[in-house]
Amino acid sequence: MSSAEQHEEPSPGGLPFDSVFSTVTHGWQFDRKVDGACGPTDKDAVRLIWLKNIGRDGVIAEADPENDEWRTDAPERLLLRAGDILLSSVVSGRPKAALVKEADLPAVAVRSLFILRPIHRLSTEHYRLILAFLRSDTVGALAVGGFQQHLRRAQLSELQLPKEDPALAAALSDLAAAGQRLGEMAAEAGALAESAFDRSASQEEVRRLVITTGQLTRLRSLAAAQLDDPSFIIRTRYPYPIALRWRNVEAQRSAEGEADAQSKEYEAVLKAAETLLGYSALVTTALAHEAGITCKAIKAFKGKIATGKGGGPGFGDWQRILQQIGSADGISALPPEHPLHEFADLLADDEAEVACKSLGTKRNSRAHWREDLPAVSASKLKEARDGLRYLLTRARFLADLQLLDVSNVAWDHHEQSETVSFRRLMGDHNVVPTETMRYAGSKRIGEILYLSDRDHGLHPLSPFLTCEKCANCAALSLFYADKEDGTLLQTSLEHGHFYPYVADERALGALRTVGLR
Template structure:
């Protein structure tokens, strides 16, 4: 995220970086030129600036505007102004009239700039809020009307000014006369202890740039109006990329299209006591009562009276109004349904849905606001008040049904686990209730049995082998079950290779379903068709399935597909270098095995161990298959009038093929007695004619067959069982294979 990108951090320098080092780097000279004279106008002591260069002349500035007006700056001289920092409420009436809503340091800068020669370069040392604060636009408008902020450097105090907190952020702004500037602004941020040489080098590089980025800054090419914020994170080039990436979750809308945003007013003591007669009385909620974990934890003893939007409603989202920690997201929570009304207090923003939103949609927006991505797109700097206009423009993704369902399932699972936890603790505490400890003991043992069974069942899901055996599609799960019980001998080694081939075959067929859905050419299809046409008799191999998956990962047109495309994970499967290498290693083992280059009896145990490790890596990378139900539709009945199909199906997930039949009503017209893969939106994708299911005539078991070979003379495609080695021919399959492009015309 941006809070770490492009920020120059410590390189364990021995020398302490000072403000003088930074300013020197901001006022570079040519290689053959002598340094220009510098007038340093500073309030109070120059302590904290470090050793000043010899060509700097220090002038003291008093705590008023008039002293800076007496400053004499000759032509060809640069100015460094570090004025006294004082809030506007402490200014005299004359200064407040001349510079309305200006703090003293801002007024001093505004008074000095018109008096300077046009050959002068100016560096202002000011609180960072002047540069990026939402309520300082009128100040920037006056300061930068005739002077362009060419270089802006944010620096954390770190003890530079001993009387100011070490986390306070300063900004050093280099100004050039508007006529001499190119309207580009360079913005940088420095954190940590850095060697002066490093700072000079990096700032010099940034100053020379016309576009692009450096280690800790960037060039803002578009011109900004004088009043615009100069926030480092607000204009960072990474924000555009994050905004584009956000659309992968679904279309985006401005937050203001979904929510009204209300500022809460400051509450007096009478408000907080709830002494008013009008309005609703309830528990007061301040910004500090909203936790970073998304909870609202008010003090029940603190009550207040409120009306209108101050009375919080279930489904409102509360935000702390002050942005504190860069990169940690906003502090946001959803208002729950409570017995006593909740009244909005100080330092809060209230987001109230414009139109009714579901509980899941509100929870999604709150989670998004707490994320680093929303933090980055909002572009605030630490200590800023959240700008309501900027918040209303924040892009909010509207997730697709699959993402929304996944988030709902996660929240439901968390709630279920919490109920189980509460139940277990309640049972444990019942041991000492009542007078009969024997009865209490028996009760805890009997009632705790189901709780212990739940824990045991849940813990098995942390085991890869159990997940693969119970959640993967049947052909893969059945093969894996045999690998699990195999011993490191010749037969076990072959079981590993066969399991790997079945896995890659099934993944490639999922890729074929993706290609058909997206209406794009399936990888290597023309090559496979040409091989069948020229050789007369040929078949699909381990190498074919692997090559298809690798091409799926490398094809640019597939990379451009939305991530919501069904089975998109297959495109990413072989992008992992380790997974690709494991697939190639197993393909080589398979090729060696077929060509009698098998490991001998002494080599087999080690070959078994290595091959199993590669297989487990492949299976881990393909666990996404467990999210897509593998079904055979056993019966369909179409209601043409209502355009509804009632289906009976068996879900072939896990290592048992004997499973109950379920029914469902769908809008699709589906083929009976065919295998389908179901995507996250519940749509069925036909896998015929690559996969076929029927009772094997050899072993009489229900079997999943895959297209394996074709003989041009007989025109009979041969299908081979995925869970054993038997083969069959399927009448009518040749025409279907030609339709989908696997066989030549």
């Protein structure tokens, strides 16, 4: 290994500072007595960027011809380049850090700024992570001094910078965009309220103007407030089978006071719990198959379907798949952003295990009539409902893993990409508009069901989960392979309708390929 390669080798905790930045230079300590001041349009004019020109959001303010300074005597070695990072050496609270862009040039940083020049151009996502880190309390805590606290260049060299992580960078970008949108809405509402009486109008006209103009702002506020309600998130953002089952739970609860209401809600809760585990276990099995990973529980599930011994899969089978996948050989080698890790964490918690076991016992007792039916005690209902809520809360990652039913794929030879038509099966309704997207992944896309991860990678779910119109009720539904009395069935996650697989050799061949036949 060469010395250059050794220099690039990251440490276990992150990237050594000197492996990312080739130089760290102090800003220009120019002398005002030297005649170099000029105007922004003069030949060889270079803008001076001060600490005050950098916002807390990491944006360098646009040039201001009236208030900014330009000079012609800036040293060439200190001229900024696109891709440089400016970091405040004088720190008050969190440090300021900003990325220099082409639009900011020509410019030179002044005095209380460090110029960090990367060894090579970093990706946008990596820049975002490094900037967020440099603006953190971790870096700010290094500053020393009295009234003015300063960072020192030697301290920077000892820092461990974050490694490239596209998923984390995308999440930070989404947070920043969300904060900006909320800030714009708040500013709009404030401006409207402050300008209400800035015109010669009667009080009635002002009231009508505020009500009509402010309607959209109020509706935005109401919509945002709903996102604090876990039930709203489940109904609108979770995968369709789970969202629909939860809507049924809420519908039964709203029927409180009707005869046998508690028993119906109790049954809806147990079905919702089984659908949550079933969906999660089937997606886990599909992801594991794609990654070439398996475990004892997955093998047992496949064996049940392939041989028909012991009937089809149930609550316990789903539970065991989710409990065992986290320790399966090969899972630790998957990238940290791979969705299989999140499914492995779903039941990796004492409280989740207790809730799952309790719901499984209740479900089995209900199925085998080992209960005090038809009445269900309020305490038993509450226990079941609380357990389901806890599991749904732990499964919030499902809101980010989109369920896509691909209906058409067209290959573009010129663009070397596919135009994919799909339905996004998220939320409690299956009648959704068809959307399109460009996809240029390494694998060709089929007209099947996919899971879209946070990086918009597509993971095939078929034939473990398929999407089609139910032969019994004609509703678009998700089906999985089941077995009863030796007969291969497909059973719906949403409503439990089932019927034998159509004698389609292609579909049966897909089942055979993955070990389900």
